[in-house]
Structure formats: C-alpha cells, structure tokens
Amino acid sequence: MNKNHRVPSNRSLSAVEVKSKFGAEFRRFSLDRSKPGRFDEFYGLLQHVHRIPNVELLVGYADVHGDLLPINNDDNYHKAISTASPLLRLFLQRKEEADHLAFGTDSLTRKKNTVLSAVLLRPDPNRKKPPVIISLPKDFRPVSSIIDVDILPETHRRVRLYKHGQEKPLGFYIRDGSSVRVTPQGLEKVPGIFISRMVPGGLAESTGLLAVNDEVLEVNGIEVAGKSLDQVTDMMIANSHNLIITVKPANQRNNIVRSGGGGGGAASGSSGRSSDSGASYYGYSSPGGIGAAASTPSHIIQNFHPEELESDEDDEDLVIEAGGEAELIPCAPSASYSMPSLPRYEPHLNLRTAAAASTSSISINANGTLPTSASSGSLGNITSTTPSPDRAMERRSLEEDGTVITL
C-alpha cells in the first residue's frame, strides 16, 4: 500500500503513470491527464497492451483510499485518471471470473488488504459460477435501513435515512400528539411527537419504513420525551444528513418478531411468525397502543454513541481559498481513512448485510412483506394530500428564526 503514496515524480504532471495488472502480468504505460479520451478507446488500449484482444475484461483501479473501484464508463474512467496521484493502478479480470462483490467502498475499508490480495493473488477457481449481473453494487447507495433490531423492543423500529448527496427531500412532517403509556400507576396519557404527513416521492415515503401516525421516540439516539415540537424539528434538521429516528409504528403488523431472547444474528432473518394474525396488534387505533408500550424499557440501549456520529464526515464544510478552488475541509485527522462517500456505521450487523446486499432498501424488511404497501395501505389517503399549504408554514418558521428580529 505504501507504494501508492510515494513521492510524486518530477516528470510532467500532465502524464499519468499507469500500472495495469492482469493475472500475474504487469504492463506499464502512461496517459495524458488532460486528454484521457473515451472509455472504449481505453478499453481497447488495455486489450492491446496486454495482448488479449478478445477477452471480456472487468477493469478496476485502486483509488486514493485504496478502494478497488470499477472502470466501466467514461465518467468513472475520467475520475480515475484525474485522481491518480501519480500512479494509476489497474486490475483486470476476465468477466466470467470476476467477483463483483469485491468492488464497492464498504467492504474495502473493512479489510482492504485481504480483498485486494484476494483479487490479485488468488483468483479462486471454485467461484466460477457466473452471477446474474443486474448491475454493479456500486451503482446503489443505501437509502434507508432498519438498524438495531437486536436491541430494540419488537414494537419499536429504528430507521436510518441517508440523505447524503441526494436531491430527494426527506419529505415528512411531524406534529404534537398524545400517546398512552402503561405505568405502574396505570394508563397514562403523555404528550408525544408523531409523523403527521409524508411528502409523496420524498425519501421518507419511498423507504416505506415510516408512516403517518408513527410515534417518534428518539432522534439520533436522543429521546424526544419532554422536548417541544420545535426542538424535535430542529434536532431532526440538524441531523438531516444522517437521520436516525426511532419510531413506534402506528401499524404494528409488520414488526420484526424475533424467535429467541438473544436476538443478535437472527434478527434480520424472517424466522418469526407472521404477525398478520393480530397477535401483536391490540386493535388500538390511537397512536401508541398500550400493549406495545408495556414493554418499553425506560431507557433504550443503543449500539451507537453520539460521539461516533460526530466523527462522521457527514458535514464536511466547503472551503474556497482565494485561488478559487473549492475543497472539502478535511475533518478530524482520524477520519482520513474512512470512506468519504458512505458514513461508517459498523456496529450494526444488519446494516452491513443491507449495505452489502443492498439491491433495494425494501429488501431488508425482515418479514419479507412489502412494508410500503402494508404500512401505507390504510393511510394512503392521508399521505396523498398536496404539500402546497405547508410552504407558507415553512417560510414562517424561517422568519421565526430570529433573522428579522433585530433587537
């Protein structure tokens, strides 16, 4: 790995040094950084220099972070050329042998060396089952996930929304409400925060993991009990790039039902019975059924700490120096080896499965049912209201922010 970081050569900076590896063979050549050309030309060049004109290739390169990333179109080819510093290391594989899962950012940070070496040194002959290629995993990014299933009560759901770099709005509204809790003194009505509306086409709606009238219990690990609607709004907005909300779904039919007490690894399996029978649904239409609340622990254990979230490079500020070039502020020095594109969230077992197998956000639903249809079925008419009246409110809340009050 150290070779990646060797001193830049004195040669003309416009040339990119390319070291291409196919099987056990190396080829070295250079490309003009300013005129990289098109991908198919480059592809032809590779076949040419390796003298394998008719072999279907999968082209990968090691980026600055040591990740193995694919080159399969003009865009990522240009990206690879422009970020090569100074050496561009290419790894070629026969398409039929290729291990698609080796690509991607997530896996590499975990065990960079092993993955790379696995690709380089041991093209495993046993893995010759050609997978059905729908698309490359790197074409996906996680949109949402259910996390901490193993430690949360079954009636709760902790949902993570990845706003990162997305144009799609988060797209939901919250309101004040009241929920019924079971206390030693009996039933008690307590104020709570609820999801009041979903914006059609928004991130929240598209995940199918949140629904109208779900009670919000926590925002990024912090309980919202005792906080005002405005406070919770501000907390959510402040965490909007990486929002983790723990809800008690209004519809308790799609809960993940665990088989054993231990939870753990079985969490994401569909081992539980189908809860459609209503066994876990007590027929309370009011938000916050009592049965659900009965098992609510007073303090919810969480697998992550706020500290950890803070070290996320989720908010890299943009600095424009006098020269006019924009650069992201390198955050804490410790963060320089973590993935820039995907916030790390290691401790959650099921997240990893989700990320690795993430063909779609829906796939992680444990029961195998489609939450989108299930959760929004009864409430569909509410969610489909038009967003227009809320625009004014949004404006107003901005004015409230004190910018106009100049006392």
Add this chain to the structure above:
Amino acid sequence: MKRFRRHGQESQRDRLKQELFQFSKTVEHGFPHQPSALGFSPSLQLLAIGTRSGAIKLYGAPGVEFMGLHEENAAVTQVHFLPHQVELVTLLDDNSLHMWTLRAHKGLSELLEIGRFTLTGPPGAPPSVTRVTAVLAHSSGELLLLGTEGGHVFVVEVPGFRELEERNISLDQVSSSVPDDYIGRRNLEHVEALQENPVNPNQVVIGYGRGLMVIWDLETQRAVQHIPATQQLESVWWTEDGSHILSSHSDGSYCRWSVGGEDSKDEEEKSDIPYGHFPCKAISKIVQLPTANGPPFLVFSGGMPRASYGDRHCISVIHSKTHVALDFTSRIIDFFVIRDGPQHTGDPSALVVLVEEELVVIDLQTEGWPVIQTPYLVPLHSSAITCSHHVSSIPLKLWERVIAAGELQLTHYSKKPWPITGGQNLAPDPPQRDLLLTGHEDGTVRFWDASGVCLYPMYKLSTAGVFHTDTDPNDNMNQGTEGEWPPFRKVGCFDPYSDDPRLGIQKIHLCKYSGYLIVAGTAGQILVLELNDEEAEQTVEAKVVDLLQGQEGFRWKGHTRLDVREEPVLFPPGFQPFALVQCQPPAVVTALTLHSEWKLVAFGTSHGFGLYDYQQKNNVFVKCTLNPSDQLAMEGPLSRVKSIKKSLRQSFRRIRRSRVSNSFPVGCNDALQEANARLEAELAEMELAPVQRKIEARSSDDSFTGLVRTLYFADTFLSDSSHNTPSLWAGTNGGSVFAYMLRLPPVEHRTDEPITAHPAKEIQLMHRAPVVGIVVLDGHGAPLPEPLEVAHDLSRSPDMQGSHHLLVVSEEQFKVFTLPKVSAKMKLKLTAIDGSRVRRVGVAWFGSSRSEDYGESGLVVLTNQGDVHVVSLPSVKMQVQYPCIRREDVSGIASCVFTKHGQGFYLISPSEFERFSLSTRCLVEPRCLVELPAHSASPTQHRPQPDGSSQLQSCFVSSAVLQEIQKSLEVDQT
C-alpha cells in the same frame, strides 16, 4: 448534559466550575410593566408600586429597592403601608389581602409576605358583600378597615388578620340613621372611600358610591354626622385640621364640607366644577395640603371637560394664583405629595405621580414646578427599544465627557435632590463603569449608567436631526399657548409615537477607547459619530453604497432611503455625526462592527456587506450575498407586511362572522352554552389539524440565506502562518463565512493611500445553519482583544506566536478551525443533541471566586429555549447550563445582551430589563437596609393616610437617612 459529564468527570474541573460560574437574576431595571397601584410611607420614605401581574416593588433612596411577587397571578389594586410600621398591605384583584414586611436579616432587609386574608361573609351572602373596595390602614397600626361593595365596613386586626366582628359597621347600622330626605338612601351603593380624622383617630368618614358620607365614631359605634352629597362619589379627603372634608365626584365637581359639632346641620360649604360649564369627567382623587404661611395646595386628578379634553390624563395643581394642569402621556394610576420637614409634616415639596408608563416627580418648591429627574424607574421604553449594546469598564475620561454632555440636556429639570430617601444602600461601589446603550424606534440612542443597581440615564443622542423628516425638531414639550384653558403643561417623557419608523436604531457599536460611535438603522443608514465637547455646525457627508452590484431581477418594494439634510446642521455637545453610509437597497442593517484603530466600519444587510473607511470617507468594497432565487429577500419587507395585513383582515372577518351568527335572540345562558360548544368544536378542530413542522435539510434555496448575521475584524494569519494581516470576516444566514484580507497603508499615508481588500477564504458550513458569531482565538486560545485595547491596556496583548484558531458559531454548532489553512479541529453540536438553537452569543471573562488571579474566557450563549450556557474556550466544551428566560418569551430572548464579565440583560416587558449574572465574581444586586422607625407619639396626632403625609409623626429613620435629609435641606437653602 450527560454526555459532557462523561468527559469532564474530573472533580477538579467540577470544583473549578463552581468557583467560576453561578447563575442568578439580580435586579430589574426600568419601569414596572402595567403598574396598577401606588403606596407611600412618609415615615419609611418608601414608595410601593403594585402591578397587574401581581408584583410589588418598593423603592427608597437610589439603590434601595425590594421586590415581591404574589403567588396569585392577580393584579394588585391597592397598596397601603401601615402607618409607622414596616408592614404593608396589598389588595389583589381576586379580593385577597396580603401582608408584607421588611425583615432585616444579616444586616440586609428582605421583603417577605407574612400573611394573607380573604374576607368571608355570612353563609349564603353574595360575593359582593365581601368584595373589598376601600382599605384604610388605621393610624394605630393595629386596625384595618375594609369597605366592601355591599356597603359594609369590616374591621380587621393586623398584622394577624383577625376579624373583629363586633366592630364591623354594617350597612343597616348606617342606613337606619340616614336622613329621610336623602334621595339615595335606599341604595347607598359600595364603600368608595374611607378616611380617618387627622386629629381624632376614633373618627372615620365612610364615603358611599351614591354620594353619602358618614362620619363614624369607632369608639361609640355610631354615626356622628351625615354628609348628603348627591353626586356619584369618587374620593374623599379630610383636611389636616380636621375641620373640613373634601369630596370629589364623577361629574367633575368637588365639594368642601365643614365638619361641625355632632348635632350641627351639615352644610355644603362650597361646590366647584373647576373645568366647568360643559360636562366634565370625574375627579378621581383630591388632596389638599396646607403651607406654613400661605394658601394651601390643592391637587386633583381628572375633571377635564369631557368633549374637548376627555382624552387627556391630567393632574391639576392649584396654589394661590398658580393653576397648572399637568398633562401626562399615559393614564394616571395614582399620586401622592411628599412634605418637607423632619416629620414630613411641612410644606408640600414634591408631587409624585404614577402614570401607566412612568413615574413623574414634580418639584413644588421651585418656581415653575420643574420635573425632578428620577434615578430609577426610568421609562426605558419612552420610545420602543429596538436594540441594545453593552460596554464594560469605560475609561474615566470618556465617562466624564458623556456625563458632561448629558448634564447639558438636563437644564429643564429641577436641581433638587431626589425626594424619596428611605433605607440605606449598603451595596459596595461598583468595581467598574459600565454603559448600556439602547437604540430606540424614534432614532435615539440612550446611554445608561449600568454599573450599579440603578439604571441611571446619562445621555440621550438623537440621530433624527441628520435627516429630513416630517417632524419639526422644535416640536417639544412645554409649549402651552398663553391663556389656554385648562392651563395644560406637558410632563413626562413617555412618547411611543415614532414619526418615521425608518429612523429606528438597529445596531450600535461604541469604541470606549476612542469615543467613536456607530449606529445603524432600519433604512440602511450607518452613522459614524465622534464625541465632541463643543457644539458644532457641520454637514454630514452621505455615501450611498449599492450592495446589489448589478444583481439582476431585483425589485425592492420596501421603504425608501432617508433624505439627508444637505445644509449644515447644528449638533449639541456630545456625539456628533460626521459620516453617513446609506445602503442601497435601504434594508435594515443586520450586522455592524467598528475597528477604531483601522478607522473602518463594516456593515451588512440582507443583501450583502460592505467596508467603509471613515478616515477617507470612502467605501472600500462591497460583497453581494444575495441568492437570486431568494424572492423574499429580493422584494424587501413589504410583501410580508401585506400578508400580515391580510391575515389580520381575515381574522377580523372571522370574528365579525361569529358575532353575526351569534346575534339571534337567545337567553344569556343559551348564548354562553353555544359559545362554549363552538369553542370546544374549535378546539377539537385544532386537534384534528394540529401544528405540524416540515423536516427538511436546509438548502441554498432557502429564504434569506444571504442575510449577513455577523461581522468581525481580526488581525490574524489568513494566508500564511508567519505574517498576520488585518482581516474582515462575515457570516451569513445560509451558513457561509467570507474572509477578506485587508491591506492598510502605513500610518503616515493613511489619509491618501487607498485601503484594499481581497477575498481570501469562503467557508460553506455543510449544515447551512445561520452563522451568529465569529471569533479568532490567539495562540493561548484566548479571544483576540478589542481594537485599541492593547494600546490602552498593555497587559492584554494577544499571543501572535502560536497558531490562531477560528471559532465559527452557528445556530446549531460551535466549530473551531485551524488558521491559516482552514480545517476543522473541534466542534460542539448543540441542536443535534438537545434541539435548541443559539440565539445570542458573547465572549466573557469569568474570574474565580476563590483566587483573585485565576480566570478564564468563555462563550456565553442564549438558546431559543431560553437557556444560558457557558462554553469553554478554546476547547468548546459545555460548562454549565441554566434556564433563564421562558422559551415562549421570544422578544425577551431577542433582546438579550451580554456583558464582557458574565452578566446579561434582557427585556421582561417593553419597559424593564432583567439583569442576570453567570459569574461568581461579577454580581450587581441590591443590598439595602430599611430600619424600623421607633414608635413614640400620641396616637391622636397620627396622620393616617398612607398616601398623604403625617401631621405630627414621630418616626426615627436611621441617623444616616436623617443626615441625608438634613443635607438635602441645606442644599435647598443655598
């Protein structure tokens, strides 16, 4: 907070925190909001004011003040001191009586509530029977007479509130003896007034609403005399010699009745309607006081001709040939007269009038009856406060010059010392001179001495003179035309009407070392002023600065720029403007800063910011921060005003509709039920459609992202780590920070070589929250000193060796960056953790209470939840958190201003500042002692009226106070 504790577990740090920080609300400055009752104790020389929110405040000599709050949230309707006692009784709107006392504890007096009482009538009696309408604190100090709506007078023993049923004066007892020919005998109505005979404490006069007055002997329990007035009674006054009773009535008349022998036929001696002929309004209170050698003073409130002057709030003072109708700008609550002499029985010396918005004291012994400047209770809101600015540790030189300028403005005030002298102020002298500057809606800036407990007015600056406005600058008070009747004289300074809202002051910055002041206002005007001890006639050079820089598609729909007077204007001694910048578009100035050493002013609006060189009177550069897609900022404030108007109109329409629907003839009960049902339905509807909040990440398209929130000058390392350069930093509402490197010519060429500015850095915070503060920390992690601070105070020079850091405070986070290469070093997330947002931030120095020489700098922060936090520097760790302001009190939170020593002020009402302290060392709070007057005088000679003054009372105030009085008397004579 838990998460911070996890780090700072070291008990040593916790102990240090205790030595550095402590929160307390110390004193309320200004005028109580909505006063509702006034009381005065001549023996204690204390003034008491009750408010509609149930507060009771006592004031004596400057610095002597006490405050109490009734648990009931009911208005205080009456305040009566028990004669010659340290107790006072308050009557609340809910008909409860409360006994308060001043108790000395460790050498300091405290105001304590010691008892409460509510009259209970016979079972089954209507509540009006016990509804108290009049209170008389008997001169014996042991009895309280309570007149009620039902017409009864109850007698209660104090301070224990024991009902003396056998001494009650029931309506039946009285009405049986009323002469048969008295018209109103069937219904005497409520007890309107109770007064004690000044020469015979056994006699009281009971005045009934219908007009009848009965002199009652408490000893013999029978009526002595009936005074058959027939007009609705307003007030009663028993003259000092006991020979006459004055009654005032609702038709604007007052009558003088002689108190004869027990059997003499009473006669109306004299009836007068002072502003007569046409119908007049009621005279609500009348007082007559004798003078040693001359005619008495007659003082009454009201009585104005209904049609022509019915809206005036007047108190008339008649003495010999002099007759003045003092014309106040707000409703009169009550008044009393202070009398001279060691026993306070001499000539009337001052008239104290409590009106709704201020306290006015008239000197009755100086020709022309001038007003005495009040040392406290000053109406901060004489024009609405629009901003405030605090400057700590003012150098003596500047202090004296400001005082001198202020004294010249007080020429029409009386030279007499403050006449209310009760109690001793034991607070130590303030350690430093602090100035609080308030900007007002009418374009004035008021300078207040905020060093101690009394917020004393020092100087008033008016900026309106620079501009052409509709007002006539000579349109002043006291311009009564000759021969006008009634003989009005305007008094008081409460004048909430601004002639031109564009004059409103929005930002103030004073350099205490150089005496330069900049003020910026609503119409984008920035004035640079200099302190001059002489008056000067000069033209103010105006410079129009276009902040849009040719931005396309802009329509400013707001107000126009102010017109500048082009001819020279005569400015009185004090702060005189010499340069003016006018922003175009003339939007309200939202950020302002001054560097008096570099002679530069930076200003910002919702459109951008600029840098002005007031030495060369030249604008250095302009940066437009406007986002072209931001329609609200593009159009100016008018569109919003329109929408408010629209919603107002709608709500009025709604009210009207509901009234119409309600107007069909139904019984009162039915209507009530219906209204209740509708209210319930409305509530249910509200539950159905509750307030909801949109959860969306901020984007660059949000409104007002270009609004400049903060500006900051720093001499720091912007381009490389070996050369520090002057720089200007600006933070916007959209989370952007702009840094400009400034090149200043050498001092000898400062006047002719231009100053240049180059953009050096731009930081876009990813969370896009508004940037509310920027601070550069030196190599030791201490904030850079203020301009000229180093030159004047050699001990405080910044560390330019170590690396500097940039602290950016947004509404959501505190973030420390390295310099010159900007990279994130540390941060503290506030909003993500507890959902509160930074509203106000300041840098303060906290001294340890334990060791004299230890102290540290910290950030003081006020959040939108009303909590104050201290955040350590440079490590940005949360230190302490205290709840301070109610989160619903948006204007209170917006008005908060921090001092450099860990104190702060915020408005608790339009007219009052609450002062609080976060520091253990820097604390300004009242410490005062009121001593019991020794009790020795024959009871017959007590003057009972708490609001009048005593004829011959023996009260021994502490010797210090006596000395003070004597001193003041000596001053009078000279």
